[in-house]
Amino acid sequence: MNFPLDLRNVVVALVAAGLLLLPLYSALSGNIFILTLFTRIIIFALAAASLNLIMGYGGMMSFGHAAYLGIGGYAVGILAAEGIGSGFIQWPLALAVSALYALVIGALSLRTRGVYFIMITLAFAQMAYYVASGLSRYGGDDGLTIYKRSDFAGLINPGNRVQFYYLCLACLFGGIYLIWRIVNSRFGLVVQGVRSNEQRMQAIGFHANRYRLVCFVIAGTICGLAGALLANNTDFVSPAVMYWTRSGDLMVMVILGGMGSLFGPVIGAVVYLVLEEVLSQFTEYWALIMGPLLLLIVLFARGGIMGLLGRMSRG
């Protein structure tokens, strides 16, 4: 990698700096909306980054990744509704339940490949959606309002907009650092090897599915964290966050930014959600513009925005 000249690094550095300084701009300009918008973007970027771990690096096209947003969110919401407000209990539980769900779903889904894998992950996520809709004690279809954000005993106050923003940003940077370490580790090389040629990896002595499953669980757990953040951000959790179109949004962010690129999903989330925000101010048919745009990216910029930037830097 040619560090100083690579456009990808320039863009990543600019986006990271922009995200770090955003609260300052928000405070100076009095634009609170932009802070709220970007808090949401950062949370979705974390979810997309976790999806990228299995989809981009592991070659597992999960179409049910939004399920973890709901599971993490409901873990926080249900505990809050039952009077357990401590984030030290809520968040680890959100992660644990997400991991457990991923373990069960993964163990079943990873017996299949290709289209069947896509369909079965989608089916499980839809099941989770309907289960949540049936939780009448916790709002059912209408969702569950969270009256008090997670309490971290004064360590950090998620009720404060700026503090919460930085908490989300720390989770995003931490998540990406973790994924970076994983991708270059022994484990990460095995997972990428299996994506590249599963039969070969078996032939040289790797039990491919065991590694895929662990990768699937790690990605689900990280996304569960995004779910806990999202519930705190909106003070609300509803079955809608698990709906299959949400999973589709996450896939689009990953593909748009660049599958298998570390920061691709962050760029993808920023571009996708900012575009959605801007376009929807002009027309309620914003999807009519977004759709063809995505088509162009998929057709002409394989490797997404990061792939495009990489090619531009090579000239």
Add this chain to the structure above:
Amino acid sequence: MVDSLADPLLRVEKLVRRFGGILATDNLSLDVAAGELHAIIGPNGAGKTTLISQLTGQLMPNSGAIHFAGRDVTGLPSYRRSRLGLARSFQITSLLPDFTAADNVALAAQAHDGHSFRFWGNARKEKHLRDAARSALTRVGLEARADVPVSELSHGEQRELELAVALATKPQLLLLDEPMAGLGATESTRMVALLKELRREVTIVLVEHDMEAVFALADRITVLVYGRVIASGMPEAIRRDEEVRRAYLGDQHAVTSHVQ
């Protein structure tokens, strides 16, 4: 050489594999002694690759048994057999195209160096894995191409890399499925020279169409036709075998030209 083997490294007993109505492996028995180079030849469609795939566990037999190093491995999946020291090269080159040559070999070394549930350290900076990769690459003459992505290697280089990957798993038995396939004359000569060296260190089962190479290398030869063993023995005996000649009627000169 050994003809009746008391304790072979590989023993195949009455192996049967059907594909629909076709018997691809027909009651096949075969012994491979430790230290020998055992060639398997036969016309196209004789079931040579099907046999290799059953030996490595990519394909399960309908009946019969496979013993390797004194162990029944018939039901073991391929990754377990690899751990026991059974390595294969593929007829159609089957590498990891997105990785460099060194990565391909280092992963094979990693597979035999404990489990890979290590999530933190940079695997490409693990010296002993990289050293193992480098020495296997040197072995096959690819050391200068270590950092080249597989997709940019020539066909001949990919064949050599196949071999380096198999070697990096420190096999007891190397199953080579047509290592000369698609190689030019000079590349073939290099490959034969390489196999001549390797056979001193590791037991080899060689499936090959190149008769010149087979008769130059093999201690024993087994001839397959329609999934059955029609002859098995020393190269000289195979050359003179009437049934083998008949089976090779189409390209008879392939065998007879080696009869002195």
